Amino acid sequence: MSIQLFVPKFRVDECLNEVKECLEKGWTGLGYKTVEIEEEWKKYTGLEHAHFISSATAGLHLALYVLRKRYGWSDGDEVISTSLTFVSTNHAIKYCNLMPVFADVDDHLCLDPIDVEKKIGANTRAIIFVGIAGNTGQFNKIVELCRKHNLKLVLDAAHMAGTRLEGKHVGPGADATVFSFQAVKNLPTADSGMICFAEREDDEVVRKLTWLGINKDTFSRTVGKGAYKWKYDVEDIGFKYHGNSIMASLALVGLKYLDNDNAYRRQLASWYRHGLASVSGVDLIPIAPDCESSTHLFQILVEERDRVIMALNDHEIYPGVHYTDNTVYEMYSYDGCENSRSRSFSDKLLSLPMHLGVTKKDVDSIVEVVGMYGNK
Ligand SMILES: Cc1ncc(COP(=O)(O)O)c(C=O)c1O
Structure with a gap:
């Protein structure tokens, strides 16, 4: 029998029951189970905000997009990152017309705070820390550096579902934390993830951005009564990055x-x-x-x-x-x-x-x- 690198384990009957509920209810998209997984994820991690999205790649893009907009960064501004990562981390910087500047890694294969500090310059706006393999490396030192130099911090926690640092689930200290629930991750679905902003304002913005910048999602337009339920505004050129109830069903089972x-x-x-x-x-x-x-x-x-x-x-x-x-x-x-x-x-x-x-x-x-x- 061969031994593969990754084989995700699904509790098939439980997953099918969750998915069945969606199908019977006629609701497979945004809302319903996506709301449930956001609530459960907040309870599980202790993080204040959580928005269920289509992938961590989308989440990393959104994290930088939201922070760039909020703090008025310019094209070409720099984000310090690691080159020892999946390309999603660095593509996200490029999607936002920002420039990845690579700092070296330490023995944990995570960003080395000493080298990071050397790379901080006048145009540095943020750091992306990747918790590779689930390891927290010297994360707390990177948090200190961000405070000292007034930089924003994004935690690429694609590998970190369930990682705890000093007894607490990872996330605190970062301005945005992005988890992956892709097919072979610790909490496997097929493709999905979670973005957890520290600030309520950013969480509110990202919810509109993942639904094309529309300020009222179909779920909230479906629930309740009112002659103008159909009406919405478009506040931004957003993206189609929200998660759906089929993926959320799998995540709800996996989380247990x-x-x-x-x-x-x-x-x-x-x-x-x-x-x-x-x-x-x-x-x-x-x-x-x-x-x-x-x-x-x-x-x-x-x-x-x-x-x-x-x-x-x-x-x-x-x-x-x-x-x-x-x-x-x-x-x-x-x-x-x-x-x-x-x-x-x-x-x-x-x-x-x-x-x-x-x-x-x-x-x-x-x-x-x-x-x-x-x-x-
Ligand atoms: C470090 C890291 N960041 C981001 C991602 C992207 O995750 P997703 O496949 O959910 O977009 C991955 C996926 O493997 C990853 O390993």
């Missing part, structure tokens, strides 16, 4: 299991760590102190990564790579980072299978193959 599922992921990570601790040529990524990581990924750094991948594939084990340093790509090659840690990590990173179907026996076989290779 998220903490248990993440606990199992941490168990897998601890088996991997134990097994790989003494393997030469393999470096483990430290989890930040006080971080209870969602453990979306289990990443290692390994020399001659491609040969290790082939060896694993020979045993029907299929790992992945998160991520190629974005400055390797044409779109981001302007910021030559050849000597950065991000670039050198990017050549060695390997993500080992991490999902609820992986067993202790699987971990042992994976460790054995990596170990055989590493000890050669």
Whole structure:
């Protein structure tokens, strides 16, 4: 039996029951279950605002769009980011005609506050912090830097559903936090996510923006009475980025299991760590102190990564790579980072299978193959 990198687990009967309700009610779009998941997410995270959206990519775009508009940033203003991320993070900066400036990463593979501070200049407006794999890295230091230099902070929490820092769900400290509930994330749907602004005003703005700038959604126009229910205004050129009730149904079921599922992921990570601790040529990524990581990924750094991948594939084990340093790509090659840690990590990173179907026996076989290779 092959061991894949990701296999999402859906509680099928419960999901079907939720979806059935939508179909029977004749309401699959914005509203109804999307309202329910927003309420449940707020309860779960303790965050004050939450808006259910079509993806984290859309959410990152919206976060910068809203902040840019509110604070009057100009074209070409700079946002400090990491190049060791999925391209969505940096595309979002570009969507807003802002400029990604790359700072290097620390041992957690998250932004290094020392390098970030060096990159802050007159045109810096914001920082995007990516909690890669669910790790909080030195997030609190980045929050301090933002306060000191009067910068806005966006947390790309695509990997962080269920991550807690100092006992609290991540989000506090950021102006906007964006979660992904994409098909293989810890809270899988097919495609959806959540954007959580710190400020009520931003939350109100984003709700209109995700529905084309229209100031009254169809759900609120459907519920209740009134001769002018059909009437709305268009306050902005918004986007079609809101979530829908089918995705929300899947998220509502997944949320009930998220903490248990993440606990199992941490168990897998601890088996991997134990097994790989003494393997030469393999470096483990430290989890930040006080971080209870969602453990979306289990990443290692390994020399001659491609040969290790082939060896694993020979045993029907299929790992992945998160991520190629974005400055390797044409779109981001302007910021030559050849000597950065991000670039050198990017050549060695390997993500080992991490999902609820992986067993202790699987971990042992994976460790054995990596170990055989590493000890050669
Ligand atoms: C770090 C990071 N940010 C953003 C995204 C985008 O998420 P979505 O697929 O929900 O748009 C991803 C998706 O893999 C990601 O890994």
